[in-house]
Amino acid sequence: MRAICACALALTVTGCVETAPEFAISEPDPQLNFVRGYRSVADECRLVGETAFTVDFLDDAADLVACPTGSAAMASLMAETGAPVITQTNSFSFFSIPYR
Incomplete structure (x- = not known):
């Protein structure tokens, strides 16, 4: 048991332990107001209204x-728009897509 604690302490001190991204939250997903699919009716990425x-x-x-975090829809949205993630919940990553 002492060996495990020593290894964990060594990893923490040397900075080898990964930390969660700054914009991630560890709480359950908040109430969201999904308006419609963003690029099409069937798009997993959804336009979000005010909450x-x-x-x-x-x-x-x-x-x-x-967009559902880690989904193919999220990857394609990022590739198409170049938009960075602005915040994240347990299940969704959020993007601000400027009007063109």
């Missing part, structure tokens, strides 16, 4: 879009 959670991320010159 207590999203109010700080809404912009009158951009769409707030949520």
Whole structure:
């Protein structure tokens, strides 16, 4: 048992332990207001409306879009738009897509 504690302490001290991204939250997913699929009706990435959670991320010159974290839809949205993740919940990654 002491060996395990010593290894864990050594990894922490040397910085080898990965930390969660700054924008991730560890709470359950908040209440979200999904409006529709973003690029099509069947798109897994969804346009998101205002809720207590999203109010700080809404912009009158951009769409707030949520994609299931790690999904193919998320990867394709990032490739198409170049948009970075602005925040994340347990299940969704959020993007602010400016109007063109």
